[in-house]
Amino acid sequence: MVETHKLTKNQKLVVEALKSAEGPLSAYAILEELRPHGVKAPLQVYRALDKLMELKLIHKVESMSAYVACVQPDCHTHKTVGFAICSSCNGVQELPENVVSLHLDNWAQETGFVRSGIALEVRGTCKTCRENEAAEACC
Amino acid sequence: MVETHKLTKNQKLVVEALKSAEGPLSAYAILEELRPHGVKAPLQVYRALDKLMELKLIHKVESMSAYVACVQPDCHTHKTVGFAICSSCNGVQELPENVVSLHLDNWAQETGFVRSGIALEVRGTCKTCRENEAAEACC
DNA sequence: GAACCAATGTAATAATATAACAAGTCAAGA
DNA sequence: TCTTGACTTGTTATATTATTACATTGGTTC
Ligand SMILES: [Zn+2]
Ligand SMILES: [Zn+2]
Ligand SMILES: [Zn+2]
Ligand SMILES: [Zn+2]
Numbered sequence: 001m002v003e004t005h006k007l008t009k010n011q012k013l014v015v016e017a018l019k020s021a022e023g024p025l026s027a028y029a030i031l032e033e034l035r036p037h038g039v040k041a042p043l044q045v046y047r048a049l050d051k052l053m054e055l056k057l058i059h060k061v062e063s064m065s066a067y068v069a070c071v072q073p074d075c076h077t078h079k080t081v082g083f084a085i086c087s088s089c090n091g092v093q094e095l096p097e098n099v100v101s102l103h104l105d106n107w108a109q110e111t112g113f114v115r116s117g118i119a120l121e122v123r124g125t126c127k128t129c130r131e132n133e134a135a136e137a138c139c
Numbered sequence: 140m141v142e143t144h145k146l147t148k149n150q151k152l153v154v155e156a157l158k159s160a161e162g163p164l165s166a167y168a169i170l171e172e173l174r175p176h177g178v179k180a181p182l183q184v185y186r187a188l189d190k191l192m193e194l195k196l197i198h199k200v201e202s203m204s205a206y207v208a209c210v211q212p213d214c215h216t217h218k219t220v221g222f223a224i225c226s227s228c229n230g231v232q233e234l235p236e237n238v239v240s241l242h243l244d245n246w247a248q249e250t251g252f253v254r255s256g257i258a259l260e261v262r263g264t265c266k267t268c269r270e271n272e273a274a275e276a277c278c
Numbered sequence: 279g280a281a282c283c284a285a286t287g288t289a290a291t292a293a294t295a296t297a298a299c300a301a302g303t304c305a306a307g308a
Numbered sequence: 309t310c311t312t313g314a315c316t317t318g319t320t321a322t323a324t325t326a327t328t329a330c331a332t333t334g335g336t337t338c
Contacts (some may be wrong), residue, residue, distance in 0.1 A: 005197050013178075027325070040284065041288060046326065062201035062260060065294090065325060084252050101242040104261065107234065112266030115235045117200060122243065127251030146314070149318095169294070180319060185295065204294060 003035060007052075013037055014048040018058055024066035024092050061085070061092060063121050068092060082120035088129035095122070146191075152176055153187040154196055154208060163205035163231050171205070200231060203259050207231060221259035227268035234261070 005016075006076050007015065015071055016031050018025060025033070031045045039045065049067055052058040056076035061083055071094045075081070080102065082095035108115060125133075146154065153234040156172050157164060166236035170184045178184065182246060187236070188206055193213035197208050200222055207222075208250070210233045218243065237261055264272075 010286080025245075042326070043288085043328095045285075047285080079154075084250075087255065093252075094176065094245065095243075099246040100245060101240075101287095102271070103240040103257075104234075104238060107238040108263075110234075111223075112269070113225075113232075113263050114269060115158040115261055117262040119260045120241075121201070121261070122252075122254055123256040123258070124247075124252050125252040130251070130253060149304075149317080181295070183318075186317085219293095 008048075010039065010044050011048045011051055013039060013053055014045060015057055016049070017116045018067060021069075023090065024061050025066045026064075026066050030067070030104055042082040059083075059094070061121065062119060064090070064092075065125075068094065070094065072096065079115060080120065082122065083125075084122045084124065086126035086129055088125050088133070089122055091124055091128075093126075143243055147187075149178065149183050149187045154182060154191055157197055157206060157208040160208075162229065163200050163203055163207045165205050169206070170262055177227065198222075198233070200240075200260065201258060202262075203231075206223055207233065211235065218254065219257045219259065219263065221274070222261065223261045223265075225265035225268055227264050227272070230267075232265075234259070240242060 013034050014030055017030050027042060027045050027049060030049075031039060031042060034045070041078040043105055049058065049060075053060060053067075056070060058067050059075075059081050062069050063085070075097075078097050079102050082097075084093045084095060085091070100118075102118065104115065118139075152173050153169055156169050166184050166188060167183065170178060170181060173184070186214075188197065188199075192206075194200060195209060197206050198205050198214075200221050217236050218237050219236055219237040221236075222276075223232045223234060224230070239257075240254070241257065243254065245259075246252075
C-alpha cells in the first residue's frame with residue numbers, strides 16, 4: 001500500500017473514488033460522486049487531482065480528459081505511463097512499464113531534448129469487444 | 140506534396156493555417172485566424188479538423204488540446220504518432236516513426252488487444268530552453 | 279498571541295467541444 | 309430534366325472541461 005496517510009480529506013475522497021471506479025472518471029463525474037460527502041465545487045476536485053498526479057497515485061488519460069487510479073505500486077519511480085484504450089467500450093488498462101520500451105535515447109542525444117516524462121496512449125479494440133462483434137456478425 | 144486538391148474550402152483554410160503556424164494551435168486560435176476569411180463558428184473548424192485528422196494531414200496534441208500539421212509525407216501509412224513537447228517553451232516537434240519503436244507486440248498477443256493507433260507524448264526540456272536557463276543561472 | 283504558510287471554500291469565468299437543425303451542393307439515376 | 313440521396317455547410321445554442329480571483333480557515337513557528 002502506498003502511503004495515503006499524508007493525504008488531505010479531499011485528496012483521499014478523490015483517490016478513493018477513482019480506485020473504486022470501473023474505469024476512468026472525468027473531473028465532473030468525480031465531483032458528482034463526491035457531492036454527498038461535501039465536495040461542492042470543481043476546484044476542490046481539480047486541486048486534489050493535481051496533487052495526486054504529482055504523487056503519481058493517479059494518471060490523466062489525456063485523450064479522454066479523464067483520470068484513473070494508478071495500478072502499479074511503484075509508478076512514481078518511472079517516467080513512462082501508458083494506457084491501452086478500447087475504441088469500442090472505452091475500457092482502459094494501464095500498461096506495465098516493461099511493455100513500453102522506447103528507443104528515444106539516440107534521438108534525445110542528437111537533439112539535446114531532456115525527457116522528464118512520457119505519456120503513451122495505445123488505441124485499439126479489446127478482446128471482449130472483438131469477440132462480441134464477431135458473435136454478432138455470424139448470426 | 141500530399142493530395143490537397145480534394146479538400147473543401149474550410150479544410151484548406153484550416154490546414155494552411157496550421158502549416159504556416161510556428162507551433163500547435165488550439166481550435167479557437169484557428170477560428171480567430173480564419174475569421175477574416177469568413178469562418179465564423181467553432182464547428183466549421185472542428186469539422187475540418189476531424190476530417191484532416193482522418194486523412195492524417197494533421198495531428199492532435201492531446202495533452203495541449205491543440206493541433207499541428209503533419210511533417211511526415213507518409214504519416215498516413217503508419218500507426219504511431221509521437222511528439223516531443225518542451226515544458227518550458229511549449230515547443231512541439233513531431234518524432235520520426237523510427238524513433239518511436241514500441242515493443243507492444245507480446246503484450247498485445249497475450250491480452251488480445253488489437254492496436255489501431257498510438258499517441259505518444261514525450262515531455263521534457265528542449266536544448267534551447269536548457270541553454271537559456273543555464274545562461275540565466277550563471278550570472 | 280502574531281506571523282506565516284498551506285489548504286479550503288465559493289463564485290465567476292474562460293477554454294474546449296458537441297448537439298440540433300436548417301439550408302445548400304453535387305453527382306448519379308429514373 | 310428532374311429527383312433523390314449523400315454529403316457538406318451555416319448558424320444557434322449548449323455541454324463539458326478547466327482556471328482565475330479572492331476571502332477564509334487551520335495549524336506551525338516564533
Ligand atoms: Zn501508474
Ligand atoms: Zn472493448
Ligand atoms: Zn504525422
Ligand atoms: Zn523549449
